[in-house]
Amino acid sequence: MTPRWISHPKSSAGSTGRLVRPLRRLRRRTRPARRLLRSEQGLARIVRDLRTGRISDEFDRHEHRRTTQVRRSIPRTALVVFSAFFACSAFGEEMKIGVFDFGRITQETNEGQRIQKKLKDFQDHKQAELAAKEKELKDLQDQLAAQALALSPEKRSEMEKDVQKKQNDLQILREGAQREWQIEFNEAQDGFLQKVRDVVEALGREDKFTLILERDYTVYRNDSVEITPRVIERFNKMYPEASSPASASKGGAPKGSASKPPAPDKPPAPPKEEKPKPPPKEEKPQPPRTP
Template sequence: METGRQLPHVARWLCCVTFVAFVGASLCMGQDAKPGLKIGVVNLTEVFDKYKKREDLEGRLKGERKKKLDIMREKRKEIDKLQEEVQLYDLGAEARRKAEEELDKKKVEYEGYRKLAEDGWLKQYMESTQQLYVEIRDELDKLGREEKFDLILKVEDRDVRSETINILQLKIELRTLLYHDDKLNVTAKMIKRLNDKYAK
């Protein structure tokens, strides 16, 4: 019971100490520290979309994917042709058995090639995205140091229109910055820096 009566006194004492410390810190900051933080915001999605290197990398990857898709289509045609040939032979005929074996072999080859191709695409896209992100992050670090920013925060597009409720909810949940002055936005500056550097 004694401890319970002492708690309000302890709380008041802590509040007084905290207030004094806060006032003291504020006075010190007023004398020695910078007047305020320099903050910027950047839309990473827009930077990615308008980075010329990303466009070129994506174009190259799409070209490689098209070549593999063409090969897969040819393999699929071979399978379709063999399936038609199998139907021409009588059930139990030796020729039909051999054709079916060849058909099974072609199907296994096709599935193996398709799996390798899909895994390869995913790996290439992941590595390319990671490479681009590191370049953007490093350039943003340089911009921050050169222009003496204290913070550069990620901002999303203001337009949250979506095709499904799930995507809409995700956009809302991921939004961390609800308002900023447009003067803080360094997105256009970042895009220019990256594209100028890539063009050299």
């Protein structure tokens, strides 16, 4: 659809302002695109979107969404804090607030490290599959380029069809790997978030906290309200199943404590065969002595 400032230029007077303002807006909108063009990954993404027809101007979607959520949550957080403060003042109770860092919990808990390793292994596996398919495609393209003049038209057409088929298969494999990765990531994230909620709720009930907030939803906080180490310690106690394989893979059993496996029982030795004793020697009669 043609913009209004292009399709309806009424007069030269005032048209400069109508032209400059949309250009400024366009420049602001294309800043993420210009940043993306400086990297090879960004260029590959743009080429892929051009091929599939999915051009989008939301290059900083995640960062923008996070910032927007924080900005919108600040008034709600302030309202919750003030409500809790007045409620505690009305009942004469002391207000106890805690703040935890979700990023540190992800990095320092055994469960978070296990999930990160699982996702990295999944990503490495998919990347290895894609690399193998890309190598097959490149080898076939090199073979076709080297033998193009020597091949018959039928053979060359057949190889070109094979190249096209491998390109399509590679594209399908990439899209499937992206979908599988997104599913794995969402499942792991949802499960981990639920565990963090359970740990924080248990810690809040046990230590009688009035309010516990995530660090990104606070503007200012004192170090006295930091409870991230306690949350990490409580998390590892509530979900210790991830600590055993990790510790076993890192350090193993301490020296001197590992017991050697018992040696297999030796089969009993066969009884020794007794050799037959030789028969006693017969004594020859001696002749009588003569006087």
